[in-house]
Amino acid sequence: MLLRGNVALITGGASGIGAGIARRFIKEGAVVILGDVDAQAGQATAQDLGDHALFSTLDISNEDNVNAVVKGVFNEHGKIDILINNAGITNDRLLLRMTKEDWQRVIDINLTGTFLVTRAVMKYMIKQRYGRITNIASIVGLIGNPGQANYSASKAGIIGFTKACAKELAGRSITVNAIAPGFIDTRMTDALSDEIKEQYKQAIPVKRFGTVDDVASLAAYLSSQEASYITGQIICVDGGMVM
Ligand code: NAI
Numbered sequence: 001m002l003l004r005g006n007v008a009l010i011t012g013g014a015s016g017i018g019a020g021i022a023r024r025f026i027k028e029g030a031v032v033i034l035g036d037v038d039a040q041a042g043q044a045t046a047q048d049l050g051d052h053a054l055f056s057t058l059d060i061s062n063e064d065n066v067n068a069v070v071k072g073v074f075n076e077h078g079k080i081d082i083l084i085n086n087a088g089i090t091n092d093r094l095l096l097r098m099t100k101e102d103w104q105r106v107i108d109i110n111l112t113g114t115f116l117v118t119r120a121v122m123k124y125m126i127k128q129r130y131g132r133i134t135n136i137a138s139i140v141g142l143i144g145n146p147g148q149a150n151y152s153a154s155k156a157g158i159i160g161f162t163k164a165c166a167k168e169l170a171g172r173s174i175t176v177n178a179i180a181p182g183f184i185d186t187r188m189t190d191a192l193s194d195e196i197k198e199q200y201k202q203a204i205p206v207k208r209f210g211t212v213d214d215v216a217s218l219a220a221y222l223s224s225q226e227a228s229y230i231t232g233q234i235i236c237v238d239g240g241m242v243m
Pocket of ligand 1 (some may be wrong): 012014015016017018035036037038058059060061086087088089109113136137138139162181182183184185186187188189196202
C-alpha cells in the first residue's frame, strides 16, 4: 500500500478522474475527502467508495468556502498529506465569439481555484513538514486547442503555477507536480461528437482513449513517499499524443 494512513483532499472528487483517483487512493490505504460543488453526486460517490471516503461541499472559486473546508479537514483529521487539484470545467467557444464571462468563469475555477486551495492547504503542509500536491492540468495547456482558448490558458497557467510552487516548497519536503491528461473517457469528453472522438483516436499513438485508472496510477505514485525526488514536473498521461 503506497498511501497507508495518509489523508488526501481531492477537489472535483464527485465524478470522473477525481472519483477514480479517490477509489485508487483508498485501495492504497488513504482516507479521502471529496470536495465538490455537486453535493448530490459527491455524497453518492462517497457512499459508493465506503468508510474511507468523506464528502465536503466545496466551491474552489470561493475563497471563504475553501479556507473553511480546508480548516475543517485539518481539524478533523489532524493533517493533510495529499492535495489533488482536480476540479475543472470547460466552456468552449471559438475566440471570436468568446465573451469575457466565458473566459473569466474558466479562469476563476480552473486557475484561481487551484491557487486558493493550494494556498489554504500548504499552510498546514508547511507546519507538518510534509506534503504531496498534484495538479491536474491538460495536454492542451502545452499544445493548445481550437475553441478552448480559455481552458488552454487556464491549464497553461496551472503548469507555471506548479513549477513556482515546487520551487517555493521544495525545502519543506513538499513536492508539487502536474499531470497533463490527454483524452480520458469521462463526462467531460462524453460531450464531444462521435466524429470528433474518432479524429482524436486517430491522433493517439496507442489508439485508445485513456481511462481514469490510467491517471489514478500516476497520481498514486506522485502522492506517495516513493516520489520524494520528483517535483516541478508536468507528466503527460496521453497515450503518446505529446512527445
Ligand atoms: P468531470 O466533469 O467528470 O469532473 C469535474 C468535477 O469537478 C465535477 O465533479 C464537478 O462538479 C467538479 N467541479 C466543477 N466546478 C467546481 C468547483 N468550482 N469547485 C469544486 N468542484 C467543481 O471531468 P473530468 O474529466 O473528470 O475532469 C477532471 C479534471 O481533469 C479537470 O480539471 C479537467 O480539466 C481535467 N482533464 C480532463 C480530461 C479528459 O479528457 N476528461 C483531459 C485533460 C484534463
